[in-house]
Amino acid sequence: MRIVVALGGNALLRRGEPLTAENQRRNIRTAAEVLAPIAREHELVISHGNGPQVGLLALQSAAYKPEEIYPLDILGAETEGMIGYMIEQELSNLLPADGHCATLLTQIEVDPNDPAFTRPTKPIGPVYKEREAQSLASSRGWSVAPDGDWYRRVVPSPRPRRILELGIIELLISKGIIVICAGGGGIPTVLREDGTLIGVEAVIDKDLASSLLAQELNADMLLMLTDVDAVYKNWGKPNSCPIKQISPQAIRELSFEPGSMAPKVEAAIEFVEKTDGISGIGALKDAQAIIRGEAGTVITRDAIETPAGIE
Numbered sequence: 001m002r003i004v005v006a007l008g009g010n011a012l013l014r015r016g017e018p019l020t021a022e023n024q025r026r027n028i029r030t031a032a033e034v035l036a037p038i039a040r041e042h043e044l045v046i047s048h049g050n051g052p053q054v055g056l057l058a059l060q061s062a063a064y065k066p067e068e069i070y071p072l073d074i075l076g077a078e079t080e081g082m083i084g085y086m087i088e089q090e091l092s093n094l095l096p097a098d099g100h101c102a103t104l105l106t107q108i109e110v111d112p113n114d115p116a117f118t119r120p121t122k123p124i125g126p127v128y129k130e131r132e133a134q135s136l137a138s139s140r141g142w143s144v145a146p147d148g149d150w151y152r153r154v155v156p157s158p159r160p161r162r163i164l165e166l167g168i169i170e171l172l173i174s175k176g177i178i179v180i181c182a183g184g185g186g187i188p189t190v191l192r193e194d195g196t197l198i199g200v201e202a203v204i205d206k207d208l209a210s211s212l213l214a215q216e217l218n219a220d221m222l223l224m225l226t227d228v229d230a231v232y233k234n235w236g237k238p239n240s241c242p243i244k245q246i247s248p249q250a251i252r253e254l255s256f257e258p259g260s261m262a263p264k265v266e267a268a269i270e271f272v273e274k275t276d277g278i279s280g281i282g283a284l285k286d287a288q289a290i291i292r293g294e295a296g297t298v299i300t301r302d303a304i305e306t307p308a309g310i311e
Contacts, residue, residue, distance in 0.1 A: 001220040002043040002173075003291070006210035006267075007031055007284070008226035009049030012083065015227065019056050019126070025086055031225075032090035034287050039095065039178050042291075045169070045217060046087060047210045050079040050184030054203060055125020055153060062140065072155060073187050073199025080105050080183035087180050101178045107164040107197065108186030108204055108212075114158035121258065122157035122203045123147050156202040158188065160209045164197075166216050173217070185209040211267035215274050222271040223291065224264050225284040231261060231297040245293070245303040248272050268299045276301055 012031065017023045038044055057075040061068075084103030092101050120143040128136065133144040133151030145154045163169070163182065172179045185204030189197045207224055214222040230242035233254060243251070248269040256262040261281075268279030282296020289295035 001041075001291075002045070002217065003038065003221045003223055004045045004047065004210055004214035004217065004219045005035065005038070005287070006207055006222070006224045007046065007048040007087075008206075008224065009051045009053075012048060013052050019052050024053075024083075025090070028083075028086045029090045031284055032087065032094055034225075034284055035091060036094040038287060038291070039091070039099065043173055044178045045173065045213065045219070046178065046180045047182040047206060047213060048083050048087065048180070048184065049206045050076065050083060051122070051124045051203070052126070053079040053083060054184060058153075059125060071199060072201050072203055073189065076184050076203060077105055077187050080187070084180045084183055091178065095178075099178070100176070101180060102172055103183075104165055104168060104172070104179060104181040106169075106181045106183070106186040107189045108160045108182065108209055109162040109164060109197075110158035110188050110190060110200065110202065110204065111161060112190040112200070114156075116158040117156045117200075117202065120154040120156050121145070122155050122205060123152040124155055124203060125153050127152055157185075157205050158200075158202055160186065160204050160212045163209075163213055163216055164189070169213075170217065182206075182209045182213050205263045205267075207263045207267035208270075211271045214271050214277070218275065219271075219277060221278045221280060221291065222268065223280045223287065224267065225282065225287055226264070227283065228261075229283045229286065229296065231256070231265060231281050235261070243297045243305065245298050245300070246305045247301060247303045248299060250303075250305045251299060272299050272301055 012027050054075050061070045088101040088103050127150035130151050137144045142153045144151050169179050185206045186209050188200050188202040188204050232240050232242050234240045264281050271279050279299040280290040280296050282290045286295035
């Protein structure tokens with residue numbers, strides 16, 4: 001089975017943890033221990049989030065003169081290399097000698113007229129209290145938005161349209177190589193009038209990019225791993241209930257938080273409807289059980305909605 005696994009940012013850095021290299025490596029080592037058995041049984045392609053990391057790099061860049069600040073597309077490329085390097089190394093340490101991984105910087109085309117460029121929604125960087133966030137927004141020209149009980153910087157997040165390195169990814173897979181690609185949603189690029197590419201100031205949603213990747217690779221499953229065990233109906237309310245199995249039609253009728261579960265659900269729906277494949281959403285530790293349909297939330301075209309714990 002060909003599986004595209006999207007590692008959420010919270011699976012790589014736990015909520016509230018300092019964004020240190022040591023913390024990231026420890027969490028990535030845990031992720032690698034989960035992914036290695038999957039890689040032995042299936043064709044595996046890995047993508048990952050980068051919200052905290054790209055935000056940190058943006059803060060570091062802002063310490064320089066205004067004309068020396070690096071744009072988000074370049075910072076996104078840096079995070080692809082940094083996180084991909086750690087995933088590749090930790091996973092390779094657990095694989096047999098003939099198991100090979102490759103990290104590929106991945107450019108993804110977006111529409112230069114995407115309305116997302118005028119409505120920033122993608123959270124990046126650390127969390128702030130409201131007063132500090134508003135002060136930073138005023139002094140640095142940021143857009144900020146609530147993220148739970150905190151606030152974070154938000155940037156444009158245009159929809160992915162085309163994965164430019166798709167042929168290279170397919171070639172690597174055909175050689176039995178585990179590919180780490182489209183990290184952080186890939187590097188956002190647009191086509192200029194002369195047909196050349198240029199990066200743009202944005203961060204593509206990782207889940208939507210992973211869904212497009214899974215679609216174009218004809219994957220059998222899109223597996224989105226995060227720090228929650230399933231998709232919940234009525235999240236945060238007394239009648240909250242985890243969903244075990246559901247169809248795209250049924251889950252589309254429910255509502256989810258725009259900055260957290262909503263992109264995952266949208267990505268899952270798109271993949272299932274366009275490929276007849278299977279989408280799974282759940283906790284990193286439950287990855288193999290989700291593949292077997294025994295944990296998390298599984299979305300398939302013909303599923304009948306099943307609350308968790310009910311067969």
